Amino acid sequence: MxxxxxxxxxxxxxxxxxxxxxxxxxxxxxxxxxxxxxxxxxxxxxxxxxxxxxxxxxxxxxxxxxxxxxxxxxxxxxxxxxxxxxxxxxxxxxxxxxxxxxxxxxxxxxxxxxxxxxxxxxxxxxxxxxxxxxxxxxxxATLQVNPCTAYRMLKDFVDLKEGDVVVQNGANSAVGRYVIQIGKILGFQTINVVRKRENIDELKQELESLGATKVYTEEEFLKNSRTIKSRLALNCVGGRNSLGIASTLQHDGIMVTYGGMSKQPVQGATVRGMKNQQKIKN
CATH class of the missing domain: 3.90.180.10 (Medium-chain alcohol dehydrogenases, catalytic domain)
Known part of the structure; x- marks a missing residue:
């Protein structure tokens, strides 16, 4: 899309x-x-x-x-x-x-x-x-950047298997939508975090129609994050939002930062002990 x-x-x-x-x-x-x-x-x-x-x-x-x-x-x-x-x-x-x-x-x-x-x-x-x-x-005309970014993040950092969980913020961005669609094709579950807005139900339905496993607002995600165990977290927001998705990582999980829309420093979790954080240029 x-x-x-x-x-x-x-x-x-x-x-x-x-x-x-x-x-x-x-x-x-x-x-x-x-x-x-x-x-x-x-x-x-x-x-x-x-x-x-x-x-x-x-x-x-x-x-x-x-x-x-x-x-x-x-x-x-x-x-x-x-x-x-x-x-x-x-x-x-x-x-x-x-x-x-x-x-x-x-x-x-x-x-x-x-x-x-x-x-x-x-x-x-x-x-x-x-x-x-x-x-x-x-x-x-839009093939060069966002689809490639989504694919490389799903393939380059963690050897994901079918059924593995990927969590991401900014899920309604162009990259986020491609992550959902490519993840669906490859058999991954995607947990997607978006900001609350007036048309939130419509947005959730749209992302779910693309293949999203779950779509949460930031507030809903905080209530449910302890039940989520992911192997890969994709961060384009930064600040406390990145801390939230990082906290879902398993002990060998990786958070990849490819943007910083909040213009706040990236925060990493210690609760589940991330093995590594990696940054890429978008």
Missing amino acids: ISRSSFLLKTFYIRGYRFASQLTYERYGDPLEVIQLQNQSTENDTLKAKEVRVGIRAAPINPADINQIQGVYPVKPTLPAFGGNEGFGIVEEIGSNVTALSVGDHVIPAASGFGTWRTQAISNENSFYKIDKRIPMKYA
Whole structure:
């Protein structure tokens, strides 16, 4: 499920010449102040031997994109830079020595910081991953970060077996929703913590329809946490919230921190003695 804004990009023509639109910034700061829309002619663009021209069809707007423009994100592209980290495009032209891609292939950027807020990009073929054409555009455009983060956290830190319990906060985030769905496919039980809100029953039903085993508000979780024994805890909130999910860990459990939405220090439990805590970059 997509929970982020996205926009479509189209190359346009003026008096027979092809132009590319791009959102660029030359300094870090408030996106409303530093982002500029530029229209650049592509009439005389010539591809090098290993380069490809990709028409970017869609790109999301993520909190990380805003943080990157502000200059507070770990990945800092060389300035001037294009906005956007994720996106989906179609190969329109290839250089003479390109071997991995063909015209018409569907692709996504191979690394963060590429800059997807533009209608087209020319870069080395290794800058892109080829993806299955059956993937719908909105999912292709948001494939690079959140689904991969969820999968790697479920697979890289603990050798989970079918029936094992995974507990997570921020469960209604994009990563949280993918954890639920991938966990369901792999046979894991997911205990999911969310903030209380007016439509809490509707949210619970939505997450349960994705495969969530249990969905608790923070208050409900505190009442039930002593009965939960997990092998993996996924933390994107920090503060006392991270202490709560950490307290469910078995003696060999691991808590993985991939975000800090509360902007409070991560707190770890001593009640059940976590073996380790690990942090990853989102």
